[in-house]
Amino acid sequence: MRCVAAIHSTVRPRVLYRTNVTAADGPPRLPLLALLHADLTAMAEGEPVSTLRLLLRLLVHARWRAVVTFRLAQLCLRSRATRMLALWLADRVLAFSGAELKPASTIGPGLVLKHTTGLVVGAEVVAGAHLTLHQNVTLGDRHPFGGQPTLGDDVTVGAGACVLGPITVGAGAVVAANAVVLADVPPGAVVAGAPAQIVAGRHSPRGANHTLRYLEQGS
Numbered sequence: 001m002r003c004v005a006a007i008h009s010t011v012r013p014r015v016l017y018r019t020n021v022t023a024a025d026g027p028p029r030l031p032l033l034a035l036l037h038a039d040l041t042a043m044a045e046g047e048p049v050s051t052l053r054l055l056l057r058l059l060v061h062a063r064w065r066a067v068v069t070f071r072l073a074q075l076c077l078r079s080r081a082t083r084m085l086a087l088w089l090a091d092r093v094l095a096f097s098g099a100e101l102k103p104a105s106t107i108g109p110g111l112v113l114k115h116t117t118g119l120v121v122g123a124e125v126v127a128g129a130h131l132t133l134h135q136n137v138t139l140g141d142r143h144p145f146g147g148q149p150t151l152g153d154d155v156t157v158g159a160g161a162c163v164l165g166p167i168t169v170g171a172g173a174v175v176a177a178n179a180v181v182l183a184d185v186p187p188g189a190v191v192a193g194a195p196a197q198i199v200a201g202r203h204s205p206r207g208a209n210h211t212l213r214y215l216e217q218g219s
Helices: 002-008 032-043 051-060 062-077 080-097 207-217
Strands: 138-140 162-164 189-192 197-201
Touching: 032 062, 051 062, 062 080
Parallel strands: 138 162
Antiparallel strands: 189 197
16 A cells, blocks of 8 residues: 555656666576575575575575575576466465565576565566565566566665666665655665655665664664
8 A cells, every 4th residue: 555655646756866777787697506506695694504404494484495486487487388387386486485576577696585475576677686675575567567677786675665667776775664666776875765765875874773774664
């Protein structure tokens, strides 16, 4: 409801920042094993993970299985013969984790899903490396076939946030919890509110604790 209210209250998106990044600048396609290694290493968040511990996490944590199954679905989508399998795998991710991750989306290595419930990533989304997504995040369009966002490297999107339309979120940006982003975001910025406003830079004097507060509490 918060997303819908913000969309209807804004006739035209106000530009927060204009960049030259386009969907064509998406991350290069990597082999499946390289992607999985980068993703699972990022999911561990600096903690050493042995093979046994990795297998246990895949067994008991849906968010870890969601990342692996999503990457398999992306691989299957490349071949006409396995496209139906890709769609089935994406449906399985939704069933066991609550995340709707379209395999046609383009997401670079190092994907981190902090929580999966209510997470939606549209088919036209393009994101760089080390994307971090919290629960109930929506990356999609404002209306059918209206275009979807492009995100740079090292972007973090807080719980309940919506990033909507053919906009660009610059590298290192942080989208606060419950923000509704309808316009371009500069690299390293922190945006909050509905519709979102720039509230800080990632390297502002207020520091990391300030950024964390916006991630957890929003505006």
